Amino acid sequence: MVFDPKVVLALGVEGLSPVKKRSLARKWIVLVAFFMVLFSGTALLISKNQDLLILFGIQEPKKTTSGDMEVFRNMSFLPNVHRVEATNFQLKTLDGQNRTLIQDRGKVVLVNFWATWCPPCIREMPSMQLLYEKYKNQGFEIVAVSVDQGSSDTVRKFAEKLNLNFPIVLDPENTVKTAYRVRALPTNYLIDRTGHVVAWGMGARTWDGEKAFALIEHLLKEKG
Numbered sequence: 001m002v003f004d005p006k007v008v009l010a011l012g013v014e015g016l017s018p019v020k021k022r023s024l025a026r027k028w029i030v031l032v033a034f035f036m037v038l039f040s041g042t043a044l045l046i047s048k049n050q051d052l053l054i055l056f057g058i059q060e061p062k063k064t065t066s067g068d069m070e071v072f073r074n075m076s077f078l079p080n081v082h083r084v085e086a087t088n089f090q091l092k093t094l095d096g097q098n099r100t101l102i103q104d105r106g107k108v109v110l111v112n113f114w115a116t117w118c119p120p121c122i123r124e125m126p127s128m129q130l131l132y133e134k135y136k137n138q139g140f141e142i143v144a145v146s147v148d149q150g151s152s153d154t155v156r157k158f159a160e161k162l163n164l165n166f167p168i169v170l171d172p173e174n175t176v177k178t179a180y181r182v183r184a185l186p187t188n189y190l191i192d193r194t195g196h197v198v199a200w201g202m203g204a205r206t207w208d209g210e211k212a213f214a215l216i217e218h219l220l221k222e223k224g
Helices: 005-013 018-047 050-055 066-073 117-137 153-161 175-179 210-221
Strands: 090-093 098-100 106-116 140-146 167-170 187-191 197-203
Touching: 106 117, 106 210, 117 140, 117 210, 140 175, 153 167
Parallel strands: 106 140, 140 167
Antiparallel strands: 090 098, 090 167, 106 187, 187 197
16 A cells, blocks of 8 residues: 555544644644754755764765775784774873863874883884874874873873873773773774774884875875
8 A cells, every 4th residue: 555645634634624624734734844844954964064974874984995005004004994983082191181082083193002111112102202293283193091000100200201292191990991902012093083993003113204104194184
């Protein structure tokens, strides 16, 4: 049986007086018009906001194409073809301020999990600082998540010794480490401007070389 709104309306008003029939018909017309306006307005709002398009599943986030793979492989990163939204977190900085990942939306972010007792972490930190100085004014950010337990003084002294000035946050209870399924240190995640995980990799890297520069510049050129 084919659905016919006129038939349904007729069945619903059978037995009513002509005045009541006209009143009910007007209510139906107003109700249909309301939903048409609501739908049109919502569609217009969503079309102007990429985040909402992604949220409602109307448009998927950017995908990593096969042509992008080489720039990631050169830095031993595993790219996510279908980028997923990075899990937000809130941790304390060394000066006791709250910092979230989502506050860096619009930037390319390197999230680095590390510890002061980790020799590979110590080796890559100086080159990471040089990378930060080169691109920090171009929309690039580093968030170094320390999983050291105990007093934050150890982390603070370490940062001062190496003159690190990129944001360092503290995860002594390993809450964020667990959320990101970190199994070894250091582990690095690359987040694009829309807050989606582009790629990840374990182990130390040289961040002040041409391959690292090419990777960050590739991500900075992407449209958010």
